[in-house]
Structures are given as structure tokens and as C-alpha cells.
Amino acid sequence: MSHHDKPAGRKSEGWEPKIVAIVCNWCTYAGADLAGISRIQYPPNVRIIRVPCTGRINPFYVVKVLQAGADGVLVSGCHPGECHYISGNLSARRKFATLKSFLNYIGIEDGRTTFTWVSASEGERFAQVVKAVTERVKALGPATKLVKKLRDADVAVAK
Amino acid sequence: MEKVEKKLREEAKKLLAEKKVDVVVGYEAGTLPLTATPVFITAPEEADRLVWNAFCHHNLAKYVHDLISANRDSQKRLKPEDRKRKVVGVVTKGCTSRSLVIHLQERQYERLDLSILGVPCTGYVDRRALAEKLGGEEILEGSLDGANLKIRTASGEKTIAVKDVLAANCVTCRFNNPVISDVMLGEPAPAMNPAAEYAEIDEFEKLSPEERWAYFQKEMAKCIRCAACRQACPSCYCRTCFAEQSMPQWVGISEDPSDTQVFQFMRMYHMVGRCVDCGSCVSVCPMGVDLRKFLKKLDKDCFVLFNQRAGEKIDFPAPLQDQRMDDKEDFIFNPGGGH
Amino acid sequence: MQKPLHQIAAENPYVPMPVEVIKIITEVDTKDIKTFRLAFVNKEDEERFRYIPGQFAELSLYGRGESPIGIASSPTQKGYIEFTVQKAGVVTTALHEMEEGTLMGVRGPLGNSWPIEFLEGKNIVVVGGGFAFTTLRSLINYMIFEENRKRFGKITVVYGARSPGLLLYKDELEAWGKRGDIDLNVTVDKGDATWKGREGFVPTVCKEVAPSRENAVTVICGPPIMIRFTLPVFFDLGFSKENIITSLEMRMKCGIGKCGRCNVGSKYVCKDGPVFSLAELDKLTKEY
Amino acid sequence: MEKKLLKKDRLSGIVKKMADDKPVYAPVKDEDNVLFKILEPGMEPLISFANTKDAPKKVFFPHSELLMKYTRSPKGMVFAAMPAGEKEFVLFGVRPCDARSFVLLDMLFDQEKWKDPYYIDKRKKGTVISMACVHPPYAACFCTSVDGSPTSTQGSDIQLTDLGETYLVEFLTPKGEALAPYFAEATAADASAEAKKQAIAEQSAAEIQRKIPGRAIKPILDVSFEHPFWDTIAGKCIACGTCTYLCPTCHCFDISDEMKGDDGVRIRNWDSCMFPLFTLETSGHNPRTSQKQRWRQRLMHKFKYYVDNFDAISCVGCGRCVMACPVNIDIRKIVDDISKLQV
Known part of the structure; x- marks a missing residue:
């Protein structure tokens, strides 16, 4: 086992959750920017992936992120009615309503996936969301479900 | 059912003889006892091979799509005016008809490409349920005798009521008669028990x-x-399934627990508003994976959230092709209240 | 129990030998074909990797997998092996992104080879088109190597590409042109302002060059369309199917006749091929 | 080799005793399937069963198998480790048809020129205990048509035959004899036991009424590659891999790399000639574009190519593909039909 995958026991000491946020360019990303410019404090656990619109997000991204070992996923875009592309977020809403329900149904904890809307002017809300999501994920502990582990080989070879 | 079968053969013969269809996709008797298998009939004199009985479990819409797209591909290089339409006659029960509707909603082909031979359906026999009833004993011979199966195994003769070994999706089927057809072969079948449709899902949700x-x-x-x-x-x-894409590779190909879970999860999730609960995936699975437990949830959500059932109405977009300003959004997270 | 890697690789045909990329040459204008020069990390592996022109190897890249590629260098070139690779799939794309100094793996040599013994003492006509020239280059370099040259008769080469910028191994072509012991005919479908050489398709050039069938063998490699139009030229010149030799391409994984995907009739292209004479191909099913 | 008689009720205990000492793969009931699994304490090996859903080839040639491990250094790929060699194990409860499949797989994986070390290692370490079929378990059985028999000992190290009150235990190889201590309580078998087995062998073989011309179609296949017959067989094939994955002799595989962080593994996985992607080349060219071609390949591979290369039919007549094909493409019928072709 290499130094990269230290066994993370449940809520082991020093464990900090990794959360992937997939956000739209026009609202939430701008909102995150505003939070930064306004120097609003929020936990550093979130890695942001910017996409043009939540309608662009293939639900597979969310599942893939969970498989890769993220402890939580946050998806956020423009409030309904404010989509830069008119209705991308409304399409996304239908996808994510069913995706989240289906993930919950197979037993993925509710707090692992979060969907919300944050507008460009809501720097404060963005920080609130990240804080709340981080706390929810922390309470759940490290993700284990759907997470892929590499097969292990146990005989080392002299180089 | 014998009456339906007889009419089906006559109708298929007629369609082929009058050259109204190029092929009739239906069922014929299988090589194992108590089975039926898909068949493609292209000549009127072969129409007598067609059967219609409680073993016809395949959803033939699959072949309709295959045949029409193969025909279209083969004519790609021809001038548009030289291309020939391939009209497919298809033996269609309720679930099959809804799959055809989905194809039409998704613009896979046109209504003109189809000749729908509607058959009333009272459900098909689930091979696993039957095997269980027989205690795993091999069926050496079998025949359908009205509402019963007459079966000979190594330990003797047995009679089993068809209704006791119906597939789970058939028992609670809401659409056992085709939602669209060009000709109906027989009176509509009596309703099954759709009231219990989501009972299994409701139970599972409570866990x-x-x-x-x-x-x-x-x-x-x-x-x-x-x-x-x-x-x-x-x-x-899909021409190339996500599971077979290499750039990016969405799921690994090995028999890895996570890859298998993700493959199945995403394949099933692709069925939002597109699964007609025909039970094909379940009946073909060699290992008996309980896929229906999950697929039916998508069906339920679709109905609860968007008030739609897959393939019910031809002039209505599929749920994920559509949206409404006032769609429910209870799942949207609101920090500081209102969740 | 720890074993040195070279010993494992010697016992296990699935284990790649470590190599270092010591040189990368961009061959064409479009920049999507590069030649990779690889040096073995372990001396023992270099010893063991004895190949004959026409063979191939599986190139192995971290996290990407393997890709079967014909060996473009000649065994007469010591200290390294070369592969000329077109950017196409997952592995080859990653290869093209590599820098000199990268460590990767090589598994081989695999497959049969150009039938050197059969070619010896004969006049050799080498016909190549575009990117498929790689193992032919290996063969040419092998034959014109000082100690080998006398083992072969007259060497005629017809090599064509779509445009001058798409010709591989330009420096070598020039060097070969200056030698007196090789009849080199380089052609392009369409030249450009600076092109002073021949213009025309490979089949046409073959017809013009019209090599004699006397004691001669044709070794031909190229895109299917080129092969289709070139073969009749050689039939007209009187070459028999036994004396026309080519190399097949198929999707491969294991390279050692186990995984089953390059199965053509009863043969495996990876193990029984990739080199076949037309006479042999006639006996195979047309599934390649 | 030695032959013994064992009281029938003792067998389960012996198998469990072996499982205390080393891994023992045995047929076990898993919900409504019978599958080969490693016996864990508390698990009961199935003694009386028809056959397993999955073929035991997976023990020697796993569905997914680690080939090697490597890591990423700043300079690139660095080989890191091999899988540990196999420990000795027992494969119990194999039907004679499936045991024969190992002999057929050996021909491919253990060739003169290229040897497959992963497969060979497992074959060396595994001892095969087969259970002769006193009655053919399925109506779909056809081992007698493809050079096998319900009591064939090919591929077995020990064979057990149910003689009614006792099992005849035949130790067939040195590897099998090494397990003799577990059968210490068994008594020496006399000539009458052997006669009984002989009678069972004849009786059981006679019970397989379904015959196919397994060998006889080879000369027809030699000349019928382009025959229009092939157009008629695969129309309903849905191009799934059920037949090939359940087949005891299908051995096609894929090799894929996976990585996480700086760790990488190379894994080989079963693949199937039924899948369109099996032969798809990067260029987009595919030598087998239709399901007809893929079916022809599967059939030819079993009944012609394998015969050409190894003088053996690569089919053991277990009937799994016949029973599990989702659309009832019955290889027996196809072979029958081929034998009647006018060529």
C-alpha cells in the first residue's frame, strides 16, 4: 500500500472531507468569487469545477466523483428563472431530483449529495452552503459506498 | 389465446402477402420445453410459425429499433430518393407498445415504419419462479393446458397454475393491452393489479x-x-454505450464491485421515464439480479414528481426531455431554513 | 520472494520490460506521427530483445494500457529500438504527450517477421505507402547494413505519401538516395512548391518502375486502398502470390495468441502473423 | 491408480476437513443459483446438484485477474509488484464435462511457444475432484457428441462416482493421490465396484439422447465460410456475452489498466467475441461488423479452428449456453443444421 491511500478509519483523527462542487459559470461560480472578494470565511474542503450551466452536468459526473472517492458532491447553479441559457437549470432540476432520489434509494447517505441554487450576488449564501455541506459530510465520515479501490498485489520485486 | 394466435398468423400472412410489411417480428416456439423465442417472418407461408402464449416474454421493440436502424445504415450512401423504407410488423403487447412509443418520442423512426399487431396480454411465465416451484428440477417436457402448465420432471408429472408463476412485473401491470396498435388481435385482456404496482418499492423505501x-x-x-x-x-x-467508451472511460471493464455498481446504477438511471417495466432485463439475466427493485423506483419517482408514465402517450415528451417552471424542488438544499 | 524484474519479464510474457524514451522525432507536418527511440533500462532485457524486421511489440504506458506497434528500427542498430506511432487511440495519444526521459514499458518482440531466409539471395521490391512504411524501413535498413547487403540481390523501393510533408524518415530517404546499391523511388500524390521528386500514386509508379519478376519478391505494406490497386500491377508483372508478402493489422491485446481477438480463421495475426504471403492470405477467411 | 469406496454420508465432512486446511472451491447454493465458491466455515458444499450456473474455468482463469502492479514516478511507469503465486487449493464437485474443459484450456494456455504463467500456476496448484454424472443432469446435456462422456475422467485428479450406498473414489493423478489421507476411512474397492461404475457409465451415456454431429461438421465448416446459412442464425442474437461468460471453454480476454493516484494495475478481464467492440480497431475499421459474423466466429472457433489447431472440439456439451441464452439460440440446432448443408 503506498503512502497515497492511508487507511482512513471512520472519522479518523485529522480527517478532513473532500468535497467536489460542480457549479455553473454564471451564477454560483460568480457567487463563490464574490464570497472570496468579500473575504467571507468558509471551509476549504471544497474543490470547484466550473461548467457553463448546470444543464451541462451529466449526472454521471456526480456518480463518477463519488466513485473516485469524494466524500461529498455539491451541485449548484442559477435560481430557477435566472438561467443564462433560459432553462438549463430547469432541465438539470429534473435530472437531479431523480438522481438524488435514486442515489438515496440505493443507500447513499442523503448528505453526500447536495443540490442548490446560488446566484452571482449571493456570496454570503455560497459560504453558508459550503459550511453546511462540510458539516453534513463531516458528520457522515469518509465515504465508502461506490468508492473504487484498486486491486492489491502483494509481492514486491527488486527494481 | 389460441384464438389470438390464429388471428395473428392470418394477419401476418396478409400483411406479408400484400407487401405492406417487409418482416413480421414475433415469437415462435423455442427448442426447450415451455419457451418461446423471437422470430423474423419474411414470407407469408412461414407465418404459421408464429405463436402467442404465456412464454412470450421478450420485448420485441428492441428488434424493431435494430432492424430499422440497420436498414437506414445500409442505405446511407444512396440518394435520398433511392432509399427504401423498411416496414416492420411487430407483435405487440402492452409493454412492447410503450417501448415503441418511447422510440417514436425520441424520434428513432416514424410511425409509418411500423405495423403494430396488438395482442392482449395476461402476463408471462417467470422462468425463475417456475424453477423455484419445481424445486430446481429440470423440465423434461411441458405443455400449456388452459390456465395451467403440465410439466414432467424426473420425479413425475406436475400441474402448476400459470397465475402462480407470472413475472412480478406482469402481476401488477397497468398496461397489459397495447397503448397504440394498427390492428388488435382479440378482445382487450382484463386488468391486472396495478394498485399494488409500487408496493415493493414502498416497502424497500422503509428500510x-x-x-x-x-x-x-x-x-x-x-x-x-x-x-x-x-x-x-x-x-x-445508444450506438456506443457509456460503458464502452474509452475516452473518457466512464467505468472500468473488470469485475470490480464498484465498477459493476456504477455501471448498473448509471444504466438504470438512463431509464428515467424510459423504463416500461417489461421485465426483459430481469428475464434475460443469467444470474437473476433483482434489477426491477431499482428500475421500478425510477418509474415511481417519475410518476410522483412529473405525473408521467413511460411511453404512455405518444404526443407527450419524455420526462427528461421536458421541464416546467413549477416542478417540485423539495430536494434543493436551503441553508438557514426552508429545506 | 524477490526476483529481479528482468527475470520476471523473461518468464512472463505479459510483463513489460522497462525502457526510457531517449529521443522523440516528429516525422510529419501534421505532427501526429512521431518516432520514439527507446533504450532498455536493464542490460539483460536488451540482450533478450532479439528481433527480426517485421516483428512488433506492445508499448506500455502508465495507466493507459498497451498498444501493438511494429518495430521501425533494424536489429543492426544497436543500443535502442524505435517505433513510429500515429496518434489515434488512448495509448498512442498519451504516447504523443510524452517527453524525452520518460519511463515506459515494452513487451516483445512479438509475431513472425519478414521472411528473411526466404528473401535471401533474391531481388527485393519494397512497396510502402504512408504511415505503413515503418517495418519496411526496418527491413531496408537491415538489408543495406554492410554485413548483410551481399545476402540480397537488387533492392528496389517504391515509397509514397500523400504530400512531401507526410513522408517518414526524410533524412534516411535522402541518404538511401545517395547510395548506389538501392533503387529508390519516392513519390507523393501531390507535390508542393519545393518538391522536386516524383509525383503520382504508388501503383502507377510501380508500373513505371516495372521491376522484373525474375528471382524477385515484393514486400508490400500500406493503406488498403493502395494495396488494392498495387497488387494487380504485380500480378501483371508476373509475380506469383507466394512472392508477394504483406503484413496485417488487427486489434490485439495479449500479442501471444491467447486473448482471441486477432483470430482470423485458424490463425492468430499476433502469433502466426502479422506477415503473410498472398498465397497464405488466400487460405484465410476474409475477416481482417 | 488406486480406487476406494467411501460411505456416502462421509463425503461432506471430508470436503469440509479439506477446507479447514486449504482453499476449497465447491458448488454452493447462493439464493437461486448454484455457484462455485470458496467454502468458508459454516458453508455446506452441495453434494447433490445438477451443475453449477457458472463454469469452474473461473478458478483457473478468473473473470478479472491482476497481472501486475506498477507505480508512477516523476519519470514515468515503474513496475512495482506481481500478484502472489497461488497457494495449493482444491476444486471440488466438478462435472466431467467441465473437468474436460480444463484439458481444452490447457491446449491454449500451456503451449510450447507461449505459456500463460497465471493460468499455469493455478492449474499446478489446483486439484480437481469431479463427480461423475450417474444420470445426465439436464435435457440439454450433449457431452457424448463432443468427445466427452458423463463419466469421463479427463481433467480430473480424483473422480467420485455414486454407486448407491458408497462413492467409488478413483485417484487418477499424483496430485489426486496427495489428497488420499483425507479419504483414509475409505476401503479398498473391489472388481465389482469397477463393474458397477462401468454399468453406470454405459447407462448414463445412453440416457443422453440428444446427439449432435460434433466432429462431422468440420469438413462442412472447412468450405462453408461464405454460405448463406450464416445469415439465418444470428438475427435474434442480442449480442450479450451470456453464452461466452458461462461457457467452460471460452477464453477470450481483454487487458486493461486502472489507476488511482500514483498506483496502477494491469488487469485481464473476460471478453466476448459476441460484443461488437471485441474487434473494433482504433481506426474505426471492424473486421466483424455484424452479429452474423460474430456468431460464425464463435461456432467456427469451437468446431473448426480449435480442431485445426489442437485436434479438439472446444465445446464440452455442458448445455449452459443452450439453457441460458436469453433468446434461445440453440447451438445444438445450429450444428444439426450445418450438418445438413449442401456444400
């Missing part, structure tokens, strides 16, 4: 997340990645 996860894990562990579920599904018609 804890850990129990649900344990069940999902256990079922997925049976999967051998043969892809029979996908291949049998009329809604799985």
Missing part, C-alpha cells in the same frame, strides 16, 4: 440506508457484466 445499500451491494455482486440486460432493453439503443 434504513444501510439495509438498502446492503441489498444493492448483494444484488450487484451477482452481476457478471455480460450486458444481457442492456442488450435486451429496447430503451438501450
